[in-house]
Amino acid sequence: MLPFRLPMTTPARVAPDARPAVAQRPPGFRELFLRLDGVRLVLRGLQDLRTRVRLLQYLVGTDLKRTHADTVIGQLWWLIDPFFSMAIYSILVTVVFQRSIPDAPLFLFATILPWQWFQTSLLDATTSVTARGNLIRQIQFPKLVLPASSTLAGTITFGFGLLSLAVLYLVYPGRISPWLLTLPLIAAVQYAFTLALAIFFSGVNAFYRDIQNLLRHATRIWFYMSPAIYSVTALKGSIFGVVLGLNPFTYILTSYRNIAYYGTSPDWVGLSAVLLLSLVLLAFSIWVFKRIETGFAKIL
Numbered sequence: 038m039l040p041f042r043l044p045m046t047t048p049a050r051v052a053p054d055a056r057p058a059v060a061q062r063p064p065g066f067r068e069l070f071l072r073l074d075g076v077r078l079v080l081r082g083l084q085d086l087r088t089r090v091r092l093l094q095y096l097v098g099t100d101l102k103r104t105h106a107d108t109v110i111g112q113l114w115w116l117i118d119p120f121f122s123m124a125i126y127s128i129l130v131t132v133v134f135q136r137s138i139p140d141a142p143l144f145l146f147a148t149i150l151p152w153q154w155f156q157t158s159l160l161d162a163t164t165s166v167t168a169r170g171n172l173i174r175q176i177q178f179p180k181l182v183l184p185a186s187s188t189l190a191g192t193i194t195f196g197f198g199l200l201s202l203a204v205l206y207l208v209y210p211g212r213i214s215p216w217l218l219t220l221p222l223i224a225a226v227q228y229a230f231t232l233a234l235a236i237f238f239s240g241v242n243a244f245y246r247d248i249q250n251l252l253r254h255a256t257r258i259w260f261y262m263s264p265a266i267y268s269v270t271a272l273k274g275s276i277f278g279v280v281l282g283l284n285p286f287t288y289i290l291t292s293y294r295n296i297a298y299y300g301t302s303p304d305w306v307g308l309s310a311v312l313l314l315s316l317v318l319l320a321f322s323i324w325v326f327k328r329i330e331t332g333f334a335k336i337l
Contacts, residue, residue: 075324082323085179092178096186100161101193115197119150126266140209140298147297148265148290150198151224155231155286156256158191162235163252166243170337180330181323184239188232195224202297214300223292223303226312230285233318240326243333264290285311 086093104115123146130136130145138144162184166173169183199220206213242248263286264272272278281287288307295301 078327079320079323082179082181082327085181086185089179089182093182093186093189096182097190097193100187100190104190104194115194116201119146119153119198119201122149122153130266140212143205143209143212144294144298145266146202146205147294148263150202151195151227151290151293152260152263152265152286154191154195154198155227156260157194158188158231159235159238159256160249160252161191162187163238163242163249165235166239166333167246167249167337173337174334180333181236181326184235184326185232187239188228188235191231192224192228212298212300214296216296216300216302219296219303220293223289223296223308226308226315227289229315229319230289230311233315233322236319236326237322240322240329244329244336259284259286263287264294268294285314 123142126145126149127141130138131141165183165187166180173180238248238252262280263284264281269278269281269287269291272281288304288311292303292308295303
């Protein structure tokens with residue numbers, strides 16, 4: 038036997054709820070950190086666009102040169118395409134539906150032209166990432182400029198299409214009004230809305246190629262669900278009129294028609310709501326895009 042008793046020591050117990058120091062932050066800190074991280078990603082995306090102006094200019098130039106590059110009359114299709122669409126829908130409305138609309142070509146052209154801008158820009162931007170797979174794998178650059186350049190190229194095309202509208206006013210000079218000067222404001226709202234959708238769908242389409250196929254059908258349905266070939270006033274009080282009230286293009290196209298056909302002011306309240314929605318969607322789209330862009334090189 039030992040002449041003395043060894044002191045009994047018990048191993049230190051670890052509290053079952055002990056966690057690393059990071060997890061013992063005040064409640065809500067993790068959520069706050071994620072929100073700050075999201076803001077940082079959005080700001081980084083905006084900085085990418087601001088600091089890559091020359092790259093944007095180059096990509097826009099290549100997109101414009103590629104459009105109608107192999108055709109005989111080339112860029113004149115920017116002026117001819119809207120006239121063909123206007124002629125088709127004029128026949129549909131006045132002959133097939135037998136609706137009597139004064140100055141029907143201008144009534145339709147005022148909304149068909151901006152819709153073509155939206156549809157072309159969105160569909161082109163959706164495939165902007167997948168179409169540049171070789172470039173993404175070879176060169177390190179902010180991929181956000183790809184959908185932004187496609188949307189900007191579509192905007193320039195819309196600017197050329199406005200020349201067709203000017204030609205149409207030679208036929209209907211009585212429809213010219215000072216409210217036409219507000220057209221850039223309406224176009225700015227539409228651009229923000231289009232850019233937000235373009236950035237989101239271009240990023241998601243890189244992982245799910247079904248998006249580009251679904252969008253072609255979705256935009257076709259969206260067109261008929263928007264007041265492009267009919268007036269909103271004709272549907273007031275109906276269930277379909279309530280659905281139109283939830284459609285952002287109801288306010289955008291109505292504003293175009295107000296200034297170009299009726300000679301009245303745009304729907305300022307509706308445009309303000311669409312602009313606010315567009316800015317929220319734009320921030321969300323940039324956040325999503327920046328979160329997933331690191332995986333583009335692996336899947337393309």
